[in-house]
Amino acid sequence: MIRKILHILFLPCSEATLLMEKRNADTISAKEKRKLTMHLMICKWCRMYKQKLKVLDKILARTFTEQKTEINDSEIQDFKNKMIDKLNF
Template identity: 40%
Template sequence: MKMMQKLMLPCKAATGLMEKKHSGELSLLEKIQLHFHTKMCEACRRYEEQSKLIERWFKSREKAPVSPELEQPSEELEERILQRLDTQH
């Protein structure tokens, strides 16, 4: 029974371990605990899937289109930079 208690994490701790997992820093016990928890908890399985999606979206942002007016710098930015370069030297 003690063994079971040790293995059964609350959702708060389990979702926390998922973040640690991304960089492969889980101990063996933590791996077992997380595996055990996600097997039994639907909400945390869902969280893990969605968390992975968020990671993927974050990483694909380099190519993600934003609205045209934000995509472009102000028209005078180039001139401003050139002026600053001139005054600096």
């Protein structure tokens, strides 16, 4: 019961997850950071989400650093042509 009240007073889980994503993008204010910290102290589900988010970010970072593929102009044009054909169908 107390945890539900604290969730409402401090920050709901839906906003906490959004703030975690914003924090990863470095666009979080000091006030939002305090609210998120308070929420994470009381909410075990959001703490688990935070851990999963770290793992996913590491995997994505590793994937993008390993695969540096470049798209050339002919591939872009082929894609555009295929989309035009599908739209004209």
